[in-house]
Amino acid sequence: DGSLLLGWTEFYACSGVDHGPARLSGKISNDGGRTWNKKYTLVENDGGRNVMEVNFLRLMNGNIALFYCQKNTESTDCRVMMRTSADEGKTWRDAKQLSPSNKYTGLTNGRAIRLRSGRILLEAWEGGFAYCIISDDDGKTWRDSQRIKPADGECYENACIELKDGRVMMLMRTGLGGQFKSISTDGGETWSDPELTQLTGSAAPVSISRVPKTGDLLAVWTHNPGSTKRNPLTSALSKDEGETWSNFRNIEEAAEDAWAYPAVTWTGNDALLTYFNYKGGLSLKIKKIPVEWFYQ
Structure with a gap:
């Protein structure tokens, strides 16, 4: 419909250190990014440390893919995860793990x-x-x-x-x-x-x-x-x-x-x-x- 979905890492219990508690939050803009609607949660923190590094991609079936990192330790366990949404980012299906559990694998925002x-x-x-x-x-x-x-x-x-x-x-x-x-x-x-x-x-x-x-x-x-x-x-x-x-x-x-x-x-x-x-x-x-x- 031409609206924009913004996703980011919201650190909610500290000043934003890499390993601090964080969830993925979102906002919608209906005017090309000039104004943004009320914040809502994309993915709650289900990691040992946080979830971070938001990437969106439109799939061929019309769904939206969300890729992010689930950080469970500071240096040994960070996993790349994928979820999909069939309702334009309002809700997200269960996560699929794309990288090993025993390695620290990172992403970057907006790169898929x-x-x-x-x-x-x-x-x-x-x-x-x-x-x-x-x-x-x-x-x-x-x-x-x-x-x-x-x-x-x-x-x-x-x-x-x-x-x-x-x-x-x-x-x-x-x-x-x-x-x-x-x-x-x-x-x-x-x-x-x-x-x-x-x-x-x-x-x-x-x-x-x-x-x-x-x-x-x-x-x-x-x-x-x-x-x-x-x-x-x-x-x-x-x-x-x-x-x-x-x-x-x-x-x-x-x-x-x-x-x-x-x-x-x-x-x-x-x-x-x-x-x-x-x-x-x-x-x-x-x-x-x-x-x-x-x-x-």
């Missing part, structure tokens, strides 16, 4: 994609390696892709996008100076050796999307080369499918503040950007940015 072939790629990471959880039957069954990491270190929260020629590009968070890139020529099954991109900055994840109006790629990430601070929050454009980046612009910048974990949803020619603001404890922010702003 469907390729033109119909294949679903759910970006995940575990043990310093990035990979995708793959489904070719609209979420009924799943398998893991090849796992990769940079030669000189580990990688974490990743993001994928299908390129115009059918290849898939993965960008991944590292502590090695910025976002690393890997390319798949077989729909996310196998990946090239990761290499550093122009998207330099602190150890925090990137959001990658395609600009509907121009077909260019938009990256949003924390861009502060040589620093561990998550400041500023920056956008950049690629007009050659991720080979080079230009039009660097700061979306947020302040000396004593921090922002991270961006996700972009396009509504017409506007980018709806969600991200965390760290000042005074974690808080969710939403900013509506016209496409022209990124090109100025």
Whole structure:
């Protein structure tokens, strides 16, 4: 019906530390993201620590898939879970587990994609390696892709996008100076050796999307080369499918503040950007940015 569903990790008993108690909450917008209805619970906290990292994807049968993490310990048991909704996110069916119980497997907000072939790629990471959880039957069954990491270190929260020629590009968070890139020529099954991109900055994840109006790629990430601070929050454009980046612009910048974990949803020619603001404890922010702003 054109409405928007927003989902986020709501820390309800602390200031937002990674392992604090949290549920998944939602809101609906009927006016393109300008205003939002009353908050409601998507998934109550059924983990030993919390539930977090919301990803939505429309399935071919019209249902909505919700992917998230069920965190049971701080470092040894974090599970990727999937639920589906047949009533536009009002209620959710029982969860299906997509990763092992004895490993710490993570996701990132707003990252699940469907390729033109119909294949679903759910970006995940575990043990310093990035990979995708793959489904070719609209979420009924799943398998893991090849796992990769940079030669000189580990990688974490990743993001994928299908390129115009059918290849898939993965960008991944590292502590090695910025976002690393890997390319798949077989729909996310196998990946090239990761290499550093122009998207330099602190150890925090990137959001990658395609600009509907121009077909260019938009990256949003924390861009502060040589620093561990998550400041500023920056956008950049690629007009050659991720080979080079230009039009660097700061979306947020302040000396004593921090922002991270961006996700972009396009509504017409506007980018709806969600991200965390760290000042005074974690808080969710939403900013509506016209496409022209990124090109100025």
